[in-house]
Amino acid sequence: MNDMVFSEEQRLLADTARDFLEVHCPVTALRRLRDGKDALGYDPEAWRKMVELGWTAIPFPESLGGLDFGYLGMGAVFEQMGRTLAASPLFATVVLGGSALLLGGSPAQQAAHVPAIIAGERRFALAVDEGRRHDPAAIALAARKTGDGYTLDGDKVFVLDGQVADWLVVAARTSGAAGERSGISLFLVEANAPGVRRQGNAMLDSRNAARISFDGVRVSAEALLGRADEAWDLLEEILDRGRACLAAEMLGIGQWLFDTTTKYLKERVQFDVPIGSFQALQHRAAWMYAELELARSAVMAGLAAVNGAAAERRQLVSLAKAKMGTVLERISGESVQMHGGIGVTDELDVGLYLKRGRVARHTLGDNDFHAQRYGEGIGLLERLS
Amino acid sequence: MGGSQATFASADQKLWFERMRDKGWFAPGWPTQYGGGGLDAHRVRVLEDEMRRMKCRVPQVNIGIWMLGPVLLEFGNEAQKARFLSPMTRGEEGWCQGFSEPNAGSDLASLKTAAREDGDHYVVNGGKIWTSGADKADWMYALVRTGPATPKHLGISLLLIDMKSPGVTVRPIELISGASKFCQVFFDDVRVPRENLVGPVNGGWTVAKRLLQHEREAMSKMGDLNLPTQCELVPTVRRFLADRAAPGDQAIRLRAVNCAMDEHAYHLTVARMGQEAKARMDVSGLMSIVKLVHTEQDKRKSAVLIDAMGNRGLGWEGDEFTEDELTTVRQWLLSYTLTIAGGSSEVQLNIVAKRVLGLPGN
Numbered sequence: 001m002n003d004m005v006f007s008e009e010q011r012l013l014a015d016t017a018r019d020f021l022e023v024h025c026p027v028t029a030l031r032r033l034r035d036g037k038d039a040l041g042y043d044p045e046a047w048r049k050m051v052e053l054g055w056t057a058i059p060f061p062e063s064l065g066g067l068d069f070g071y072l073g074m075g076a077v078f079e080q081m082g083r084t085l086a087a088s089p090l091f092a093t094v095v096l097g098g099s100a101l102l103l104g105g106s107p108a109q110q111a112a113h114v115p116a117i118i119a120g121e122r123r124f125a126l127a128v129d130e131g132r133r134h135d136p137a138a139i140a141l142a143a144r145k146t147g148d149g150y151t152l153d154g155d156k157v158f159v160l161d162g163q164v165a166d167w168l169v170v171a172a173r174t175s176g177a178a179g180e181r182s183g184i185s186l187f188l189v190e191a192n193a194p195g196v197r198r199q200g201n202a203m204l205d206s207r208n209a210a211r212i213s214f215d216g217v218r219v220s221a222e223a224l225l226g227r228a229d230e231a232w233d234l235l236e237e238i239l240d241r242g243r244a245c246l247a248a249e250m251l252g253i254g255q256w257l258f259d260t261t262t263k264y265l266k267e268r269v270q271f272d273v274p275i276g277s278f279q280a281l282q283h284r285a286a287w288m289y290a291e292l293e294l295a296r297s298a299v300m301a302g303l304a305a306v307n308g309a310a311a312e313r314r315q316l317v318s319l320a321k322a323k324m325g326t327v328l329e330r331i332s333g334e335s336v337q338m339h340g341g342i343g344v345t346d347e348l349d350v351g352l353y354l355k356r357g358r359v360a361r362h363t364l365g366d367n368d369f370h371a372q373r374y375g376e377g378i379g380l381l382e383r384l385s
Numbered sequence: 386m387g388g389s390q391a392t393f394a395s396a397d398q399k400l401w402f403e404r405m406r407d408k409g410w411f412a413p414g415w416p417t418q419y420g421g422g423g424l425d426a427h428r429v430r431v432l433e434d435e436m437r438r439m440k441c442r443v444p445q446v447n448i449g450i451w452m453l454g455p456v457l458l459e460f461g462n463e464a465q466k467a468r469f470l471s472p473m474t475r476g477e478e479g480w481c482q483g484f485s486e487p488n489a490g491s492d493l494a495s496l497k498t499a500a501r502e503d504g505d506h507y508v509v510n511g512g513k514i515w516t517s518g519a520d521k522a523d524w525m526y527a528l529v530r531t532g533p534a535t536p537k538h539l540g541i542s543l544l545l546i547d548m549k550s551p552g553v554t555v556r557p558i559e560l561i562s563g564a565s566k567f568c569q570v571f572f573d574d575v576r577v578p579r580e581n582l583v584g585p586v587n588g589g590w591t592v593a594k595r596l597l598q599h600e601r602e603a604m605s606k607m608g609d610l611n612l613p614t615q616c617e618l619v620p621t622v623r624r625f626l627a628d629r630a631a632p633g634d635q636a637i638r639l640r641a642v643n644c645a646m647d648e649h650a651y652h653l654t655v656a657r658m659g660q661e662a663k664a665r666m667d668v669s670g671l672m673s674i675v676k677l678v679h680t681e682q683d684k685r686k687s688a689v690l691i692d693a694m695g696n697r698g699l700g701w702e703g704d705e706f707t708e709d710e711l712t713t714v715r716q717w718l719l720s721y722t723l724t725i726a727g728g729s730s731e732v733q734l735n736i737v738a739k740r741v742l743g744l745p746g747n
Binding site: 003004005262265266273274276277279282283285286287289290293294295296297298300301319322323371372374375378379380381 | 619622623638639641642643645646647649650651653654656657660661664666670671674677678731733734735737738739741742743744745746
């Protein structure tokens with residue numbers, strides 16, 4: 001099974017994405033969004049073109065109007081988006097919201113939302129985190145059964161695209177206590193429903209993440225996505241798709257940093273020679289290469305595993321996210337250091353990649369989270385939650 | 386170890402050796418006329434994958450087959466192929482590699498062992514060091530100086546030397562692990578027929594570079610042979626830590642998890658390299674990190690295991706310690722050897738920097 005090599009079609013998709021993003025979503029576009037304190041956090045014109053290219057249809061089956069192109073295809077696009085730091089609703093809307101509907105939605109819910117997602121007419125956000133660090137089992141936001149529906153009370157933080165989304169997928173507790181895996185349910189909530197208060201926050205990567213308060217928010221029984229109290233496995237599967245795509249984006253970020261730094265080592269002259277001729281830097285560059293290749297293998301395996309058996313999926317996705325996180329930290333640190341003084345200026349793009357890398361690394365679980373999860377999977381660590 | 390001095394630990398091992406030999410599977414990809422299996426590259430891969438999956442032992446450790454053989458097939462003349470290949474595939478002649486010298490380690494091209502022409506012979510004087518298995522080998526392929534010392538890599542030839550020749554002395558070197566895997570070899574007016582020179586006179590450096598590519602592959606095979614069976618990280622750490630809880634265990638567990646993830650990523654990379662090769666992509670970059678990554682990871686992993694063992698990981702010999710414990714200690718010491726032998730990690734990094742990344746020389 002050639003599951004760690006892109007097929008001809010996937011390579012073609014990656015090439016198209018690369019060409020498109022270099023023209024329509026270069027790093028200068030991100031700078032414009034940042035400097036203009038853009039409330040949207042992405043360029044709607046570029047997003048419209050991504051929709052035209054069919055990217056919103058990639059993971060959906062043909063029966064729902066999708067391309068059924070799978071997660072290696074999705075990963076090929078996210079890797080390229082990492083290379084230019086392209087910001088778009090693709091992650092929160094298609095990967096997270098789309099997966100929630102695809103894996104947990106009823107036919108009626110899918111029919112109501114998926115075509116609108118594919119058409120780029122509706123944006124989603126997934127509200128999971130409540131604390132300092134990613135910890136889905138710790139969900140405490142309460143959903144009480146009231147009348148023929150539910151009432152939601154509590155706060156969510158670090159909701160990606162939370163303040164621009166039209167709809168929210170909210171992970172809430174319908175029974176049990178925070179820390180327990182049972183008792184979690186998912187709800188589809190209109191983002192402007194009464195009682196929902198959203199506050200967009202300026203994050204390190206110039207993208208949107210919102211704090212969202214739910215104050216007696218009423219939803220009907222039809223808002224339930226999947227089964228009440230039993231959403232843990234569903235939530236994990238949704239999150240794993242997100243994690244695999246984030247790892248692919250981080251791979252693109254790492255590859256750009258590595259390419260840019262290697263090029264600089266060949267060009268920058270000190271003591272009358274290119275600094276890349278110094279062995280002290282050569283060996284560090286060679287290690288970056290080796291580590292990046294190891295991470296690439298893990299990312300490819302993680303993408304290929306999102307449709308596979310649950311135990312293998314958890315293991316490979318956590319490996320991808322953890323390994324990529326560790327490697328990206330090393331590469332971004334080396335990139336800044338090897339550029340010297342210019343490396344810590346805002347003028348050089350390296351700093352933007354460092355910042356986005358840091359946010360992506362934390363999103364849906366950082367290295368330590370995923371090392372813990374991997375360790376539990378192989379029976380070396382006790383389950384913490 | 387194949388060759389005239391091959392020994393077997395059990396009757397089963399001998400049977401395995403003979404069966405594999407009779408199939409031609411010591412060298413499955415070589416032509417059948419030289420005793421090979423006559424399989425194409427794809428079938429060789431399938432065979433290797435299946436053998437690995439079934440956890441088969443490598444039937445014969447013979448660097449003659451892994452390294453010299455492919456080079457003889459490429460650079461050797463017909464007489465040399467006929468004379469030397471078949472005894473390798475029959476397991477009758479074992480080989481050692483004479484490259485490093487006491488003053489030519491990472492800077493291999495500065496080697497000084499001299500081969501002086503004398504009629505239809507060369508007369509060899511000098512010596513080699515870090516020669517694996519020289520005490521058991523029947524033959525050595527050696528890099529010798531046949532031409533001028535400058536430019537240093539243009540005066541080198543590859544010569545095949547019968548280890549039974551008068552004037553050859555072999556002294557095993559005891560390592561920190563207690564093993565004597567390496568030897569020092571002395572040549573004192575050793576006479577070698579001129580027909581034993583492979584490739585062009587003074588063209589040995591090109592041949593050697595090709596040989597070293599095979600060496601890196603072989604080293605990772607040797608690594609597979611030496612390490613994972615004894616040191617499967619996760620069950621071993623669990624076994625040692627199960628004894629009774631102690632402060633520091635949690636930190637060791639986390640280090641072990643990180644080693645396990647690194648090892649997993651390494652195995653995925655080897656698998657990806659196979660898939661990319663099959664898809665006809667350029668895998669030379671990946672090839673150049675295999676030895677580096679594998680041996681460096683093994684060193685870290687061995688250190689974690691030793692820490693998990695506590696004072697059970699400090700024993701040298703005797704009844705107090707189990708076989709398992711003593712082996713793990715020796716493997717930890719051996720892991721230091723493997724990041725040096727077969728091109729040190731620093732040499733590997735130089736290769737990546739120059740050939741893969743294209744960074745300028747100095």
